[in-house]
Amino acid sequence: MKEAMFYDKNGKIILCNLCPHHCKLKNGQTGRCGVRKVLHDKLYSLNYGEISVINVDPIEKKPIVNWMKGSKILSIGSFGCNLHCGFCQNYEISLETPLTVQMKPSEIVDRAIDSGVPSIAYTYNEPTVFYEMMYDVAKLARRQGIKNVMVTNGFIDEKPLMDIIEYIDAINIDLKTYNDDLYKQLGGRTLNDILKTIEIASKRCYVEISLLIVPGISDQLNEMEELFKKLYLINKEFVLHISRYFPVYRYDDPPTDIGIMTEIREKALKYFKNVYLGNVR
Ligand code: SF4
Structure with missing residues (x-):
């Protein structure tokens, strides 16, 4: 604490x-x-220093595919989230209280050095809500020449974002849906909250965007195209990850239809040249 x-x-x-x-x-x-x-x-x-997950992963798993390609990254998570998505893929740590181990920022940076990895990711649950820990680790890591990666839902105020981004080298921002009503349904507020984060981040560090295609939440083609147009106006070089949903936590709808995934990818390819499908064989 x-x-x-x-x-x-x-x-x-x-x-x-x-x-x-x-x-x-x-x-x-x-x-x-x-x-x-x-x-x-x-x-x-309450979650300062409380680490629920610590792993060395391929950076592509974050996913970040066009920055430090082929490298490994020390990935840490704590618990808690400021959204409450019923289809959360990490609900055991985002929306419940998991078992944790206590670690100091210096111990995490030492673990990265001992593992021989060039970067640390703040991920698994929403890192905004373990901000103080992320901030202390990222600052120390930067001093040791280690890069920092944030994997976030983008639901953060401007001042804390500006302060942390000084130490962040790359971000993956997870866009949950395309309108305010659906964002409210997921426990958020407005789409613009997230677009603003994307805009600020894309001027200051490397950014990739994730979109989990959930039936009834993010699978409408026309609305997705409107979202792609908005992203294109921010940065036409974004790399997009379009991932397939599988039933989990409070959602038991069947997995997203592969045909819809492909159609959404085709729409995205009208605006962006690097669009990847995730969770699809
Ligand atoms: S404003 Fe956001 S981060 Fe702060 S207590 Fe509320 S939900 Fe948590």
């Missing part, structure tokens, strides 16, 4: 400014992410 960054006090109310939910909390209350709590009139990050 560590005192959180990015909060204001208004009398007995604490306002968290880390993500666009802007939770207003009183003593004893926890934010919508489940991992930031007010104790004795201060906001704390």
Whole structure:
């Protein structure tokens, strides 16, 4: 546990400014992410140093395919998320409380050095909600010449994004859907919150975009094309990953139809030259 960054006090109310939910909390209350709590009139990050997963992965697994190709990356996750998608592929750590081990930032950087990898990824659950840990590790890693990669849903306020991006070399941003109503259904707010993150990040580091194609959430061709047009206006060089959904957690719809996946990829190829299908044999 560590005192959180990015909060204001208004009398007995604490306002968290880390993500666009802007939770207003009183003593004893926890934010919508489940991992930031007010104790004795201060906001704390409950998952600081709590590592639920630590692995060396191929960088392509993040997925990042056109940056540091063929390299391995030390990947860490904690727990918690500021969205609540019923089809979450990592719900055991994003939406539940997993077993963790305590690690200091220096121990994580040492693990990367000992493993001989050139980079560290903040991933598995949403790294925005373990911001303080990510920030401390990324700063230390940069000093040691190790690169940093964030794999995020993009639901973060501008100030914390600007502060962390100074230490981030590459990002994969996971776009969940194409309109505000569906973003609200997933526990978010607006599509623009995410497009703004993509725009800011793409001016400052290397960016790839992921889109999980979930029936009823992100499988409408026309709406997807409108989204591709918006992304194209931000950066026509984006690499896109279009992944197939499989039933998990609260979703039991059958896996996304391969024909729809292919049609969405064809639409994307009108705007971008690097569009990859994921979770498809
Ligand atoms: S990070 Fe958590 S506590 Fe802070 S505004 Fe977002 S959901 Fe609320």
